[in-house]
Structure formats: C-alpha cells, structure tokens
Amino acid sequence: MRSEALKGHLDLLVLSVLHNAPAHGYAVIHRLADQSGGAFDLPEGTIYPALYRLERTGLLASDESVVDGRRRRVYRLTPAGEEALGERVGEWEQFARSVARTLAAGT
Amino acid sequence: MGAVRTQRRTHTGGGDVSDDPIDAYLATLDRSLRGRPNRGRVLAETEDHLRESAEHLERSGMPAAEAAREAVSRMGAAEPLGRAAGGRVAAGAVLVLGWVAAIGLLATAVAVHGPGQDGPTPGLPLLLVVGAMAAGVVSLLAAAAVWTWSSAIASSDATWRRAMAAFAAASAFGLVGLGVHVGKHQSGGTRALARSARCSASRWRRLSSWCQSAGSS
Numbered sequence: 001m002r003s004e005a006l007k008g009h010l011d012l013l014v015l016s017v018l019h020n021a022p023a024h025g026y027a028v029i030h031r032l033a034d035q036s037g038g039a040f041d042l043p044e045g046t047i048y049p050a051l052y053r054l055e056r057t058g059l060l061a062s063d064e065s066v067v068d069g070r071r072r073r074v075y076r077l078t079p080a081g082e083e084a085l086g087e088r089v090g091e092w093e094q095f096a097r098s099v100a101r102t103l104a105a106g107t
Numbered sequence: 108m109g110a111v112r113t114q115r116r117t118h119t120g121g122g123d124v125s126d127d128p129i130d131a132y133l134a135t136l137d138r139s140l141r142g143r144p145n146r147g148r149v150l151a152e153t154e155d156h157l158r159e160s161a162e163h164l165e166r167s168g169m170p171a172a173e174a175a176r177e178a179v180s181r182m183g184a185a186e187p188l189g190r191a192a193g194g195r196v197a198a199g200a201v202l203v204l205g206w207v208a209a210i211g212l213l214a215t216a217v218a219v220h221g222p223g224q225d226g227p228t229p230g231l232p233l234l235l236v237v238g239a240m241a242a243g244v245v246s247l248l249a250a251a252a253v254w255t256w257s258s259a260i261a262s263s264d265a266t267w268r269r270a271m272a273a274f275a276a277a278s279a280f281g282l283v284g285l286g287v288h289v290g291k292h293q294s295g296g297t298r299a300l301a302r303s304a305r306c307s308a309s310r311w312r313r314l315s316s317w318c319q320s321a322g323s324s
Binding site for chain 2: 024025026043044045046048049052053064067070071072073
C-alpha cells in the first residue's frame, strides 16, 4: 500500500501498535508491517515524525536506555494516549461501517 | 554512538569522512538538525535504528556493506526527519522577527533624531529606543520559551525535563508580565508618543522651510 494512503491514519496505527507493549521506532515500523500482513510496509523514517508529533501532543511518552552500547528510545502510551486511542478507534469503526454501507448500496 | 561522534568531528572540520553509508546518512541528518535542541536525541535514535536494521539484514545473509546501504535506503531521506524534529524554526523565527523589529526601531530613532539633528524633543527617540529594547527582550523571552519547551519534551532525563519546563514557564510568565506592564502604561505611552510625533512634525516643517529659503536665496 502506498504511504499516501496512510495519511491521516498513521497516528491511529502507531497508537494501536503501542497499545499492548512499549516499543522503539524500529519495532514500531515492523509491528505495523507484521500486523497489517505486509500492507503497511512504509519507508522506515516516516515513523519518527509521527512518534515526535504524538509525544509533543502528550499521547506518547518515551524513556531512553542503553542496549548493545547504543542509546535506545522506547515509546509508550500515556493515559491521554489510551483515551485518544479508544476515541479514534470508535470514530474509525463508525467511518468504516458508513463507507461499507455506502459501497454496498451502490453495487 | 561512534558514528555520531565521527560526524561531529567531521562537522567541526577536524575528522575524516567515513565511507560507511550509515555515517554519511547521520552526517546529512546532523546538518539538518543544526541549531535544534533535540539534535543529540534524534541522531542517537536514528543511529540505533540504522544499526539494528543493518544487523538484522546481516543476520539474514546480506554482506555488511550491502546491509548498511539497504538500511539507509529503507530509512528514506534524512532531511524530513530533521524537519520533523521541530524546535529550531519556531524559536529562530521569533528571535529573528524580534531583532528585525528592534533594529528597525533603532534605525528610525537615528533617522529622526540622529547626529546633526539636535533638538529639544528627546521623547520620540527615547520611546523608539525603549521599544527596540522591549522588542529584543520579548523576542529573547519568546525564543527561550519555545527552545526550552522543545528541550523539555526532547530530554530523556526527568530532572532536566522538569528544569527546562520550569524555565519555559518562567519565560512565558515574563512575557505575560511584560504584556501586563505595557498594558498598564499604554495610555501614558500613547500620549507621549503622540506628543513626540507632533514635535517631530513641527521640526520637519521648520527644516523644510529652511531648505526652501536656502534654495531661493
């Protein structure tokens, strides 16, 4: 899937893959690819603007540790992020149902 | 962190340029991050990502050099990452705008009441100089607030994060205080400015009439 198709949805997807377990950027991009069955195989750098944006808005927090001699930053959902994820999933499900109904009526 | 250190040496002109594609990528990213408070964090995070990606590719049987090139290729362009890091543009723009305003006000003060234009009305230039200083102070406070807030978000250390957030809050508080002070004295200042403007206009008329009489004689 082209990365343009994900515009507007990347934040929701990032929140979703971090819902169950914190992860660093490399793991986030690979979880996205794995959980989508390879559909969301994005250029790996595209994940960082989303991570920085979500952290700036308080939906994610991060901690740094040293792994194999390298500084690694691990992101996790904040309580506000958990709440936002719940709201956005609800909105997405409503949107998807509406699109499906519209498409079904037109075919 | 070896590569990041290598790139910093290269930046200052003292080191060699590595052939490693990951080092080259980090050097490009480093340039695009210049002046940003979270430069170290973004460089370290990107290096961790690229090295881990290259290690995974090597484990799957790819030669080391090719794995490094592939890791960089998968990462995409470095400049958007630098832009996404934020911080510099906002603080820099506030600072530049403030100092442009300050220089403009000072230049106006010099042009209106500069050397060789002595007169009994020091009100307007004084106000302009004070205005220039205020614009500079406001821009510095605003830039400090923006910069420290970016640093607070970017920092991994909780104590430093709190300290930076407190400084950002203090800067913002200073700005609000300055605004309240200016608001309180606005009416007096406006009257003084109007009085000074009238004096300057009067002087300009005298100067014009002197030029006309000098030209006709």
